[in-house]
Amino acid sequence: MTELEKLGMAAKSAERQLAVAGTQKKNEALEAIRLALIASKERILSANAIDMANAEKSDLKKSFMDRLLLTSERIDAIADAVGEIISLPDPIGEVVSMSDRPNGLTVGKRRVPLGVIGIIFEARPNVTVDAAALCLKSGNVCILRGGKEAINSNKELVNIMRDALTSAGLPADCVCFVSDTSRESARELMSLRSYLDVLIPRGGAGLIKAVVENASVPVIETGKGNCHIYVDSTADLEMAAEILENAKCSRPSVCNAVETLLVSSEIAADFFKLALPRLEKHKVELRCDERSMELIGEKAKPATLEDWDTEYDDSILSVKLVDTMQEAIEHISRHGTGHSEAIITKDYTNSQRFLNEVDAAAVYVNASTRFTDGGEFGLGAEIGISTQKLHSRGPMGLRELTSSKYIIYGNGQIR
Amino acid sequence: MTELEKLGMAAKSAERQLAVAGTQKKNEALEAIRLALIASKERILSANAIDMANAEKSDLKKSFMDRLLLTSERIDAIADAVGEIISLPDPIGEVVSMSDRPNGLTVGKRRVPLGVIGIIFEARPNVTVDAAALCLKSGNVCILRGGKEAINSNKELVNIMRDALTSAGLPADCVCFVSDTSRESARELMSLRSYLDVLIPRGGAGLIKAVVENASVPVIETGKGNCHIYVDSTADLEMAAEILENAKCSRPSVCNAVETLLVSSEIAADFFKLALPRLEKHKVELRCDERSMELIGEKAKPATLEDWDTEYDDSILSVKLVDTMQEAIEHISRHGTGHSEAIITKDYTNSQRFLNEVDAAAVYVNASTRFTDGGEFGLGAEIGISTQKLHSRGPMGLRELTSSKYIIYGNGQIR
Numbered sequence: 001m002t003e004l005e006k007l008g009m010a011a012k013s014a015e016r017q018l019a020v021a022g023t024q025k026k027n028e029a030l031e032a033i034r035l036a037l038i039a040s041k042e043r044i045l046s047a048n049a050i051d052m053a054n055a056e057k058s059d060l061k062k063s064f065m066d067r068l069l070l071t072s073e074r075i076d077a078i079a080d081a082v083g084e085i086i087s088l089p090d091p092i093g094e095v096v097s098m099s100d101r102p103n104g105l106t107v108g109k110r111r112v113p114l115g116v117i118g119i120i121f122e123a124r125p126n127v128t129v130d131a132a133a134l135c136l137k138s139g140n141v142c143i144l145r146g147g148k149e150a151i152n153s154n155k156e157l158v159n160i161m162r163d164a165l166t167s168a169g170l171p172a173d174c175v176c177f178v179s180d181t182s183r184e185s186a187r188e189l190m191s192l193r194s195y196l197d198v199l200i201p202r203g204g205a206g207l208i209k210a211v212v213e214n215a216s217v218p219v220i221e222t223g224k225g226n227c228h229i230y231v232d233s234t235a236d237l238e239m240a241a242e243i244l245e246n247a248k249c250s251r252p253s254v255c256n257a258v259e260t261l262l263v264s265s266e267i268a269a270d271f272f273k274l275a276l277p278r279l280e281k282h283k284v285e286l287r288c289d290e291r292s293m294e295l296i297g298e299k300a301k302p303a304t305l306e307d308w309d310t311e312y313d314d315s316i317l318s319v320k321l322v323d324t325m326q327e328a329i330e331h332i333s334r335h336g337t338g339h340s341e342a343i344i345t346k347d348y349t350n351s352q353r354f355l356n357e358v359d360a361a362a363v364y365v366n367a368s369t370r371f372t373d374g375g376e377f378g379l380g381a382e383i384g385i386s387t388q389k390l391h392s393r394g395p396m397g398l399r400e401l402t403s404s405k406y407i408i409y410g411n412g413q414i415r
Numbered sequence: 416m417t418e419l420e421k422l423g424m425a426a427k428s429a430e431r432q433l434a435v436a437g438t439q440k441k442n443e444a445l446e447a448i449r450l451a452l453i454a455s456k457e458r459i460l461s462a463n464a465i466d467m468a469n470a471e472k473s474d475l476k477k478s479f480m481d482r483l484l485l486t487s488e489r490i491d492a493i494a495d496a497v498g499e500i501i502s503l504p505d506p507i508g509e510v511v512s513m514s515d516r517p518n519g520l521t522v523g524k525r526r527v528p529l530g531v532i533g534i535i536f537e538a539r540p541n542v543t544v545d546a547a548a549l550c551l552k553s554g555n556v557c558i559l560r561g562g563k564e565a566i567n568s569n570k571e572l573v574n575i576m577r578d579a580l581t582s583a584g585l586p587a588d589c590v591c592f593v594s595d596t597s598r599e600s601a602r603e604l605m606s607l608r609s610y611l612d613v614l615i616p617r618g619g620a621g622l623i624k625a626v627v628e629n630a631s632v633p634v635i636e637t638g639k640g641n642c643h644i645y646v647d648s649t650a651d652l653e654m655a656a657e658i659l660e661n662a663k664c665s666r667p668s669v670c671n672a673v674e675t676l677l678v679s680s681e682i683a684a685d686f687f688k689l690a691l692p693r694l695e696k697h698k699v700e701l702r703c704d705e706r707s708m709e710l711i712g713e714k715a716k717p718a719t720l721e722d723w724d725t726e727y728d729d730s731i732l733s734v735k736l737v738d739t740m741q742e743a744i745e746h747i748s749r750h751g752t753g754h755s756e757a758i759i760t761k762d763y764t765n766s767q768r769f770l771n772e773v774d775a776a777a778v779y780v781n782a783s784t785r786f787t788d789g790g791e792f793g794l795g796a797e798i799g800i801s802t803q804k805l806h807s808r809g810p811m812g813l814r815e816l817t818s819s820k821y822i823i824y825g826n827g828q829i830r
Binding site: 213370391 | 527529771
């Protein structure tokens with residue numbers, strides 16, 4: 001039996017106990033975790049210091065180092081997030097539907113945990129606690145496998161959570177941790193069908209692709225976001241410029257930021273006059289098709305075919321003129337990743353058509369794509385944004401971490 | 416570009432048109448299919464005769480031949496099933512939830528088709544029409560790949576459906592068909608990620624295992640059913656015997672038939688007196704643990720360890736005595752496939768505990784496991800019974816063939 005199989009067995013043995021634990025017990029464990037995180041700041045920070053020192057030696061990118069870094073304030077924020085999860089309603093046990101059949105059977109559909117959830121993520125120690133807390137609240141055992149650069153921070157965080165679980169009377173194995181960060185262990189986790197009900201990759205495109213291609217465990221794909229804004233010929237151009245600036249510049253590195261602007265050729269010249277100064281302010285690099293290049297001039301670079309399929313996650317925007325809404329919808333259908341797409345329009349028919357025909361997790365009329373987020377949609381905290389159509393699409397909150405079972409009350413019925 | 420990629424592209428091009436087709440148009444196409452099936456009986460029967468002749472040469476099992484055979488009556492039944500699907504409500508477009516956020520955004524969740532559904536099945540020509548009709552009604556394009564033994568029947572059925580689609584003004588490619596029945600084409604279909612949103616295997620355990628292990632497309636596992644009945648010490652023994660007979664004998668070959676009987680040792684002797692004559696009537700073979708063997712005697716065979724994990728799909732029942740309900744729940748947890756599990760009891764606490772602690776798609780109190788079925792649960796026709804926890808669990812009707820998209824109405828909101 002491999003180490004991972006042992007971990008899988010430990011997870012399975014905790015699964016049933018957690019599934020029937022009840023909201024109060026789960027909240028007590030979460031509160032114990034929250035308090036322990038705050039009380040153990042020093043331990044966490046010194047473990048994180050080792051990771052940071054190792055990372056510096058490896059000459060990693062600044063943005064990477066920033067995501068890896070923990071500070072006293074960041075630990076507070078992590079603990080606060082656990083507090084928020086405590087305050088969210090428990091989805092488990094909710095009976096979604098129940099009705100009597102003609103033969104007298106009462107058939108109900110009850111929300112239950114998925115079971116054991118594997119989470120593969122990169123070197124962001126905040127994800128370790130966040131994911132564990134969301135799984136715990138939704139009655140799911142988690143098996144966490146974080147990036148090797150955060151191994152010391154993660155080990156410490158997991159130990160703190162496991163101790164807190166025990167103190168609250170739940171099995172420590174409600175939170176399992178893969179300490180082997182080799183590629184082989186990742187591969188093995190992806191095939192751990194006997195123990196894992198679902199695998200959720202959280203991280204960059206490379207990680208998600210690797211998981212999707214190699215996993216035999218069911219996977220929920222998250223986070224690919226090549227998002228578009230289409231400025232219709234009837235748009236309120238001032239509103240369009242404000243939304244574009246927000247969607248591109250408020251946080252360029254996230255998946256719900258816009259990557260491509262599609263502009264109706266009828267209003268493109270007027271729109272650019274309003275929009276370009278806003279983008280220049282944030283030093284956004286423009287990559288343009290021929291026609292928009294003519295209007296924008298030398299400030300822009302010519303777009304290559306590749307640009308239309310690129311999620312920059314950076315202060316770069318590709319720009320294309322379209323003559324009809326049909327053209328915009330077709331461009332989105334060909335190049336979009338099904339994350340978030342927006343139309344800015346004053347026209348009723350166009351707004352409805354865009355909502356109907358664009359196939360994405362979130363389709364917007366006259367609002368920024370940046371709202372695609374569990375908190376913004378009223379789901380509370382989220383474990384990720386699904387860009388696949390199976391199980392769950394869009395922001396995934398606690399409910400999306402559940403399955404269902406039919407419960408049937410009879411009095412001797414046979415068929 | 417391979418033949419399958421061409422098929423995938425054809426399916427994709429039909430997808431958007433079908434997604435926005437509207438209920439009336441889809442029902443008209445289904446009615447055209449229904450009428451065409453009845454009008455084309457002769458063509459279908461002669462194609463089926465070729466398949467049957469080939470099958471006879473290959474010396475296939477009687478039960479296999481029976482599933483492959485079409486008759487005038489069976490074609491009527493297939494057409495009737497299409498008629499039933501017409502009468503079911505269209506799940507597409509339903510807004511599952513909609514509410515206003517504090518910032519004035521209106522966020523709604525609307526049911527949309529999954530997109531392109533691949534269905535891999537064995538030599539049952541009725542599945543060809545059934546699956547296509549369910550996909551069509553739920554706005555999904557399907558790519559069908561049936562068993563090689565039914566290739567002539569399937570080709571004919573698919574041609575009839577494609578002609579009917581065209582006559583109703585929908586693209587023929589709403590129903591796509593893989594005519595290459597080689598293993599290689601099956602493998603390729605399992606990896607057709609760019610074109611397929613989900614793959615549903617329908618058939619025996621071998622087929623499902625092969626798909627689950629090899630697919631990189633998301634899969635919904637169906638149909639594994641190692642189901643149990645636990646007769647509690649407080650059970651109404653007459654009721655328990657009737658339910659057991661029904662669950663084992665009314666149709667032993669289906670996935671919701673019971674395979675293992677767990678009996679409380681307190682009432683086992685009394686229960687066997689009532690139950691055994693009922694099972695003998697149907698010539699059910701019993702495979703017993705040591706203690707039940709002592710009570711039942713020579714009529715039974717000793718069970719091997721393998722028996723507890725076997726879905727017989729046949730007139731065989733494994734039998735085991737348990738001293739506590741805990742023991743029964745643990746046995747089910749270890750050997751069940753998460754399909755359908757039943758307790759027969761008069762005790763309130765035991766009934767609730769069984770419903771809570773047994774983890775399966777359908778958990779019954781005092782009723783036969785045979786009710787796990789889309790029609791019986793009030794979902795209308797079903798495409799299969801999911802035994803996984805992701806996306807959908809238990810009988811899958813039209814709603815379970817849908818995904819969702821968030822539609823967001825704003826008036827200039829930025830974040």
